[in-house]
Amino acid sequence: MASTEGLVPITRAFLASYYDKHPFTPLSHDVSRLTTELRSMASDLLAQHPPTQGEIRLINEADSQPPHKIDENMWKNREYIEETIFLLEGFNWPEALKQQSTPENVAFSIMLGKLKDKLRHTLRSLESFQIKNAEHVFNTVMTYLPQDFRGTLLRQQRERSERNKQAEVDALVNSGGSIHDRYALLWKQQMDRRRQLAQLGSATGVYKTLVKYLVGVPEVLLDFTRQINDDDGPMEEQRHRYGPPLYSLTSMILSIRFFLSLSWARYWAKTLQREQLAVLEQAVDVYTMEFERFITFISAVFANSPFFIPADVAGAMEVRKNDDYKETSVPAGKTYEVILSVDSVNSYIAWDFSLVQGKINMDIGFSLEFSSPTGEKTLMLPYRRYESDQGNFCTLMAGSYKLIWDNTHSTFFRKVLRYKVDCIPPVTEPVQFD
Template sequence: MTTTEGLVPITRDYLARYYDKYPLPPIPDGVTALSARLRALSAELAAASPFSPEEEHLKQEASGVPAHKIDENMWKNREQMEEILFLLNKSRRPVALQQKSTPEDAEIVSTLDDCETKLKEMLKKLEQFQLKNADNVFNTVMTYMPQDFRGTLIRQQRERSERNKQAEVDAVVSAGGSIHDRYALLWKQQMDRRVQLAQLGSATGVYKTLVRYLVGVPQVLLDFIRQINDANGPMEVQRERYGPALYTLTKLVLAVRLYLHLSLARYGQKKIGKDDIAVLQQAVVIYTEEFGKFTTFIGEVFVNAPFFISAEDAGADSRKNDEYRETIIPAGKTHEVILSVEAVNSYIAWDFSLQQGALSTLLLILPYRRYEADQGNFCTVFAGSYKLVWDNSYSTFFKKTLRYKVDAVPPVVTETE
């Protein structure tokens, strides 16, 4: 079991400094232009035959804004690659292409075969990337768990859960579900994994009975995994840094699928022009190259990214301008503080140490660490005046050193992609 003594969940500022060391190489300028060109070619095909409802949906998706979460974009790219490979399957191509009726048809087939090969290779890499990333997150969490029956039970539960998830996917396929149906389920399952991990921290759901007996599980770990679903945590820095490049690639693969679907569906009415097939091939080549670079880069960044850091690192910047007050409450006495709060959604945080003689231990107040109301050291308040009372009258020997503050900035919490 790896110790978490003195550690807290990562903060937004710390993660931003970490990512400063890993700048993402820019996506080529031509990628956006290729997406626009493919959408324009798709619009031209509407003149040959109006869009069906399914094609209209593809058009809207290709023109829309990609999802914000990085892992949701990863699943979207994986889905689109499978959809494109489904279109490129030789048995589904137009008859003229299957028979290579003309030299032009044969040339198009050669290009489509090359596109198919590149996308198959990229799809396999993405599948391995996702599996490795999921294992890294789970195994990192487990290194901080006591290495006894509790860790074994959690691993067994995960294995059962994964088997059940695979059975759900198999059932969808057996029932004739589409690729989209399968990926809708896969994404739902991905979100379920997050919920299950968060439940370990909040002691709810399937882990409720188990966590009740998790004596020795570090609180910082439970704090981290409880907050894993929060939308505005430090992982937002990750999206700000690396999201735009991924969104650009998502839009490109959606444009590729739209154009390929329309051009093959209308091949009997309008054959694919030489220049147009060249645009398609260029788009696939650039997409697979850049997406491969992105997954390699992001995999290295994520696997080395910290989950926990020292309290000193977490508060290094904020404590430079951090104002707090400190007082000593003698044994047998109580202490009252009147606080005036001006900003809505401010929060009051406090820590204290018990002193006997010259010995004391004082915990750091971290302005960006989430506190829960029932922990007794944090509460969210509206504007107004508050009287806080600390009771040390029951103590005969111990002094209580109290440190407290009011902060108008909501605490930032932790999430993983």
């Protein structure tokens, strides 16, 4: 069992600094160009032959924005890939295409088979990514649980739960459920997993005591599970960094499937033109290449992303995310003070300061003082002389904290102080793989 002593769930500021080291090379401009061309061709088909009642849902879906969450986009890509593969199966081709055996149609059939194979390869890559990612999260959490029968029971419970979920999916398929129905169920199951984690972390009273002490789950892990679904947590940074290219890819595969579905339904009236086939073929080529590049990249980023970091690092990162330094002059023989009011126990008082150096090397005294609501004062950090310092202090009590820069030891020189300070509330937001 790995120790969680001194750790807090990862913060958004730390995650931002981690992602700074892992920029994603932008998608090819062909992604947006081909998506636009596919949508234009689909619109032309609808203008010539209005949609049927069964196509209304497809049109509404094509007109909607991709989901915000990374995970939901991955499931949507799987769904649209499978539906496109289904359309490319020979038994789903339009009758006119099945029956004609001209050289042109033979070449068309070969091309459709190649597109289907490329999409199947991408589908397998995506499925593998999701399985490995889920295992990585689970195994990382398991390292912070007791490595005895309790951990074994938890693993067995997970395996039993996953078997039950798979049986539910199999029953739906056997009863004639569509690809869309199956993925609606898969996403519901995914959300159920999240709710179960959140409920574990939100346990209170006697049940929380049992979970924490009898089962041996560390408090920091409960914080992790409780806030794993926060919309404004650290994973919003992941969506901000890596969401836009994934959203573009989701729109692209949806446009491929949308155009192909409309084309098949209207093939009796208008066969695909050579130019349209060229766009379709290039779109599948670009989508499969760019999507596989994206999940290869994101797999490495996720695999190395930490779950928990030392509390002092979390505090320091929150301070460093703002560059709003202030400057003030501390005259010789005087002090300069900044007072922060703290409401939440276990908050962090964080600071980052330095002196604007002149020709003579200078230092300044620094100390931290606490004032209770009753007026009682306590020296939290003793007086020391610094040229600069960057640090934080975990508060034990709510009240007022006074940061004091002392220049009384200097007789002649004023000190130009460049500083920023902040009060960081308790950080309990976890990393989540969306």
